[in-house]
Amino acid sequence: MAQKVYKGSGADFITAVCLALFGAAFSIAALRMRVFNNSLLVSPGLFPLILGAVFILLGLLLLRSAAKRGGWAQASHVLGRENLHAFATSPRVRKAVVLLLFMVAYVAAVANFPFLWATVGYLLVTFIYLKAMKLHWILLVSFLAAYAITFAFRDLFRIPMP
Amino acid sequence: MEILHLLADEAVQVGGSLLGALNPTILGLIFGGSLLGMLVGAIPGLTATMALALLINLSYGMPLENAVAFLLAVYVGAVSGGLNAAIMINIPGTPSAAATCLDGFPLAKEGKGGLAIGTGLIASFVGTIFSIMVMIFLSPLVYKIALRFGHWELFLLALFGIMICGTLSAGKDPLKGWIVGFLGFAAAMVGMEQIFAYPRLTFDFLQLKGGIPLIPALIGVFGVSEFLAVLQENVAYKIEGKVGKVIPPMKEFIPLIPSAIRSGVIGVVIGAIPGAGEDIGSWLSYDVGKRRSKQGHKFGTGSYEGLVCSEVANNAVIGGAMIPLLTLAVPGSPPSAMFLAAVWLHGVRPGPMLNFENPGFLPLVAAMLILGSFAMLFWGLALAKPMVAILKIKREILLPIVIPLTVIGAYAGGVRIFDVYLMLAFGVLGYILRQMDYPLAPLVLGLILGPLADTSFRRALQQSRGAIMPLLERPIGLLLLLCIAWLIWTGIQRTRQYYAEQTAREDGEELSAE
Numbered sequence: 246m247a248q249k250v251y252k253g254s255g256a257d258f259i260t261a262v263c264l265a266l267f268g269a270a271f272s273i274a275a276l277r278m279r280v281f282n283n284s285l286l287v288s289p290g291l292f293p294l295i296l297g298a299v300f301i302l303l304g305l306l307l308l309r310s311a312a313k314r315g316g317w318a319q320a321s322h323v324l325g326r327e328n329l330h331a332f333a334t335s336p337r338v339r340k341a342v343v344l345l346l347f348m349v350a351y352v353a354a355v356a357n358f359p360f361l362w363a364t365v366g367y368l369l370v371t372f373i374y375l376k377a378m379k380l381h382w383i384l385l386v387s388f389l390a391a392y393a394i395t396f397a398f399r400d401l402f403r404i405p406m407p
Numbered sequence: 408m409e410i411l412h413l414l415a416d417e418a419v420q421v422g423g424s425l426l427g428a429l430n431p432t433i434l435g436l437i438f439g440g441s442l443l444g445m446l447v448g449a450i451p452g453l454t455a456t457m458a459l460a461l462l463i464n465l466s467y468g469m470p471l472e473n474a475v476a477f478l479l480a481v482y483v484g485a486v487s488g489g490l491n492a493a494i495m496i497n498i499p500g501t502p503s504a505a506a507t508c509l510d511g512f513p514l515a516k517e518g519k520g521g522l523a524i525g526t527g528l529i530a531s532f533v534g535t536i537f538s539i540m541v542m543i544f545l546s547p548l549v550y551k552i553a554l555r556f557g558h559w560e561l562f563l564l565a566l567f568g569i570m571i572c573g574t575l576s577a578g579k580d581p582l583k584g585w586i587v588g589f590l591g592f593a594a595a596m597v598g599m600e601q602i603f604a605y606p607r608l609t610f611d612f613l614q615l616k617g618g619i620p621l622i623p624a625l626i627g628v629f630g631v632s633e634f635l636a637v638l639q640e641n642v643a644y645k646i647e648g649k650v651g652k653v654i655p656p657m658k659e660f661i662p663l664i665p666s667a668i669r670s671g672v673i674g675v676v677i678g679a680i681p682g683a684g685e686d687i688g689s690w691l692s693y694d695v696g697k698r699r700s701k702q703g704h705k706f707g708t709g710s711y712e713g714l715v716c717s718e719v720a721n722n723a724v725i726g727g728a729m730i731p732l733l734t735l736a737v738p739g740s741p742p743s744a745m746f747l748a749a750v751w752l753h754g755v756r757p758g759p760m761l762n763f764e765n766p767g768f769l770p771l772v773a774a775m776l777i778l779g780s781f782a783m784l785f786w787g788l789a790l791a792k793p794m795v796a797i798l799k800i801k802r803e804i805l806l807p808i809v810i811p812l813t814v815i816g817a818y819a820g821g822v823r824i825f826d827v828y829l830m831l832a833f834g835v836l837g838y839i840l841r842q843m844d845y846p847l848a849p850l851v852l853g854l855i856l857g858p859l860a861d862t863s864f865r866r867a868l869q870q871s872r873g874a875i876m877p878l879l880e881r882p883i884g885l886l887l888l889l890c891i892a893w894l895i896w897t898g899i900q901r902t903r904q905y906y907a908e909q910t911a912r913e914d915g916e917e918l919s920a921e
Contacts, residue, residue, distance in 0.1 A: 253909075256843060264586065271593060278607055286873045289605040292861040293596050296589060303586050306899075310582075310906055340639045341838065348631070348810060348831060355814060356824045364811045371810075375638065377803040390808045398815050402465050405822045406815060 254311045255319030261308035268300025347371050355407040360399075364391035413547040420767065421543055424774035433476045436469075437775065440480030441782035442790075447481075448488025449794050450805055451498045451637075455685065456629040458485035459745035461809060463622060464816040471753045475771055478749055480779035482742050486685055486722055487531040487783045491794045494523045495650070503685030503724075506693040506717035513709030521651040521791060526711050527718045528787035529660070530667065534719035535780040537671035538678065538726025542733075543773050549734040552883075553759035556735075559867035559878045563887035565860035568737050569853050570894045572682030576846035579905040581898035583845045591853015592860060594619055601862045614825040621748040623817035623830040624854055628847050629741060630813045631834025634806055636841050653791045659711065666696055666712050667719045674720035678727020682852040684740040685721040692720030726776065733757050733769055737856065741848050744855055752820065 275297055278290030285291055308316075322328060332338060347370055354363035368387035377383065398404040428434070440462070447458035462481050466474035489501030494511030507527060514523040556564065569591065573584025597608045598618025609615040670692040677688035696716030697706040706713040728739025736758040738744035747757060755765055762769070787794075817830035837847055871877045878884060 260586075260843070274608060278605065286868045287602065287865050289600045289603055289607055291868075292864055293593075293607065296593055296596065299589055300593070303582065303589065307582060307586070310902070314906065314910060337639045341635045344635055344638055345831075345835065348834075351810065352814060352824070352827050352831060355827070360811075367810065368807055371807040372804070375803040375807070377801060377807070386804065391811070394808075394811050394815070398464065403468055404464050404815060404819045405467075407818045407824060407827070 254314035254316040255321075255323040257307055257311035257314075258316030258320040259323065261304045261306075261311055261316075263304075264307065265301050265304030268297045268302075268304055270297075271300060272297030343374060344371070347374070360406050361391055361395045364394060414544055417543055417547055417770065420770035421773045421777075424767065424770040425777065428472075428476065428774050428778055433473060433775075434778070436473050436477040437480040437778045438782045438786070440477040441484035441779055442786050444481035444484025444486075445488035445783065445786055445790075445794065446797065448485035449491045449500045449797055451492045451496070451500055451798075451802065453806075453809070454501045454629065454633065454742075455482060455485035455489075455503065456625070456741040456745055457633055457809075458482075459742050459749075460622075460626040460630045460816060461812045463745060463749050464812075464819045466749055467752065467819055471750075471755065472771060474749060474753055476775045476778070478746055479772065479775045480782055482746060483535055483722070483725060483776065483779040483783050484786070485742070486725060487528060487535075487718075487787060488794075489721075490527040490531070490718060491524060491791070492798055494527065495520055495795050496798055501685070503689050503721040504717070505686060506689045506721075507714060509693070509707045510710045510713035510717075513707075514711075514714070517709060518649065518651055519709075520649065520795075521653040522655050523711075523714060524650070524791045525653040525655050525788060526659070527714055528784055528791075529655070530663075530715040530718035531722040531787075532780050532784045533667055534671055534674055534722030535725055535776065535783075537668075537719070538675045538723040539773050539776045539780070540726075541671075541675045542726040542729050542776075543769075546730055546734055546769055547762075549730060550759060550762050553734050555883060556759060557867065557881070557884075558863040558870065559881060559884045560887065562860050562863035562867055563884055563891065564735060564737065565856035565863065567887050567891050567894075568681035568856050569849050570891055570898075571680055572852045573846070573849040574894055574898050574901075575677075575680065575683045575687055576848045578846075580844075580902050581894075582902045584849050585898070587840060587845050587847070588849030588853045591850040591855075592857040593853075594624070594850075595854050595857020596861065601858060602865060612825075614823060618858075619829065619854065620821055620826055621751070621854065622745075622820045623826040624833045625741075625745055625748060625851055626813050626816050627830040627833025627835075628837035628851060630809070630816075631831060632837030632841055632847070634809060634813075635834065635838045637802060638806055650792050650795055653788055655711075663712055663715045666700060666715055669699070670696065670716045670719035671723045674723025675727035675730075677720070678724035678739045679730045681731060681737045681739060681856075682741070682744075682848045683724075684728075684848055685724045685742075688724040688727075689717045689721035692716045729772060729776070733761060733772065734759065736859070738852065741851055744851050747855065 272294055275290040275293035279288040347367060351363060351367035354366060365387050368390055369383060372383040372387060399406045443462055444458050447453045447461065448455055458481050459478060466477050485501065486503055489499055489504030490507050492498050492500035493504040493507040494515050497508050497512040499505040499508055511523045511527065514520065569588030570585060573588040574581040577584030597615055599606050599616055606616055673692040673695060674688045677683045677691060693713060693716045696713065697703045700712055702710060702712055724740055728743040731737040731739050732743050732747055738747050755768060814827055817827045840847060867878060
């Protein structure tokens with residue numbers, strides 16, 4: 246008979262495995278941190294080593310709880326092709342990813358172009374994507390907001406700007 | 408006698424700081440900061456932490472006194488500003504005003520929105536002033552205890568901080584809070600460690616040698632993640648009723664005094680617990696008020712007492728959160744963590760030695776909080792009606808404008824684009840944690856307390872030559888150790904109970920569906 250599956254158990258199962266793996270990697274990195282022939286007790290790797298062990302322990306605790314609630318079966322379903330496709334195409338996820346990409350592009354633009362124009366571009370694109378208002382208002386608000394921010398921080402408060 | 412002398416001295420210093428602050432520049436910064444804080448706090452989706460994250464960059468170029476005045480005014484204003492949206496549209500402007508919705512919105516539906524806002528503002532003012540008084544009188548005592556802390560006690564304090572923060576902020580599943588707290592510790596391990604200046608986990612990035620900068624990480628976790636989480640939801644809201652009269656009659660307040668005092672005490676205690684924050688204080692006070700009050704059955708139907716319980720407590724957390732921050736360098740709430748990061752930038756190191764290194768700092772904080780509270784009350788009562796009009800502006804317009812401010816905030820501290828990318832990375836981490844119902848406060852607290860825990864632990868072992876037994880004989884350390892053991896024990900029990908209840912509920916739902 247198949248084990249009964251409970252809500253959230255799949256996510257907990259995957260998190261637990263990731264946490265235990267992260268803990269193991271952290272511990273291995275910590276073991277390489279001994280310097281000046283000092284004993285392990287004062288070496289820079291001591292605390293990270295303990296942290297790695299704590300992550301493994303917390304991961305195992307979460308794994309045990311998730312496995313009891315049918316986590317393995319749920320995790321297989323969560324990582325299944327159909328589910329991943331549904332996740333990737335969900336409007337909520339798509340919106341968050343697009344907004345994040347706009348931000349990354351904005352930061353890259355800020356590093357290479359004047360702050361004012363990079364900000365105008367970012368606000369323009371984001372407002373259009375979010376359908377925040379009519380196009381002529383978008384143009385006006387984007388420019389005015391970018392100008393006000395640049396003026397206030399650069400000229401008024403003399404804050405270092407990108 | 409010595410304590411009384413200390414307290415009298417403290418009170419005189421606060422008076423001196425108050426008089427010193429009565430100059431146009433500081434008053435302008437306090438009133439300006441308070442107004443900006445209230446505006447940010449009033450907008451649903453923007454929290455008090457976000458308000459500080461967005462406005463912290465304005466304080467970089469200011470002298471210390473001005474920066475403290477400005478940031479604390481923003482803090483007080485933002486915590487109080489959340490009540491406008493909670494009362495008028497049933498969506499809390501900040502999470503700390505969530506309990507305010509329960510009684511504020513029914514009052515607004517009865518056409519008493521203005522009176523509810525006025526009552527909430529006065530309650531917020533009372534809560535802040537009460538907590539400042541407690542802070543003034545308790546801090547010198549905590550300093551005296553904190554001076555007895557050795558490396559072992561400091562390590563245990565840091566551990567206790569993230570354990571209790573994880574327990575309280577994760578609700579019914581403390582395990583998740585602890586995981587996030589230890590992730591914060593792990594993030595704090597990046598960069599040169601403090602004993603041998605040995606670079607750890609830098610992956611050959613020169614920019615990571617100095618560690619993960621606190622301000623970009625905080626802005627990412629609380630600002631960027633909030634932006635993504637709020638904008639991906641399509642929540643429509645409408646403003647309920649007219650604002651009407653704002654200032655309530657004084658006689659209405661007299662029966663509410665016992666509730667206000669109780670809520671003030673709850674707020675201060677919750678504030679003093681590392682990382683717990685305003686929302687926990689507000690909910691706990693509301694819950695206790697509902698059970699203890701003779702009018703408890705009216706809570707949730709438009710009770711002024713319920714409103715007072717929530718609003719006094721969330722503002723009382725402010726002064727409470729300052730006690731561990733100033734005396735032990737352990738922030739009591741996420742916005743106070745932001746304040747800690749800002750004063751670090753100005754060269755002030757809160758902690759047991761603060762009273763010797765910067766003897767006037769605690770009175771300065773108290774004085775600025777008092778002035779900030781008056782500014783908050785003034786703006787809140789004067790602008791109650793225009794503030795509601797701001798709620799009509801779509802979030803799709805306001806929130807994108809916030810992102811350039813976060814970019815400036817992350818960049819200006821270290822003047823490096825790398826920090827802005829780091830902010831985005833922490834934003835994504837914060838967003839994922841939010842989606843999985845993991846609390847964010849322990850992450851930030853772990854990041855702040857990580858270096859203290861690491862260095863203190865190794866120095867304590869060095870002092871005891873690796874032996875654990877001498878460390879266990881120290882009374883304060885033993886007490887902290889017992890508290891941590893108790894937190895772990897009860898936390899595991901609570902997590903088990905939560906999952907047992909969850910599975911039982913799902914089984915029940917399935918049976919009833921069949």
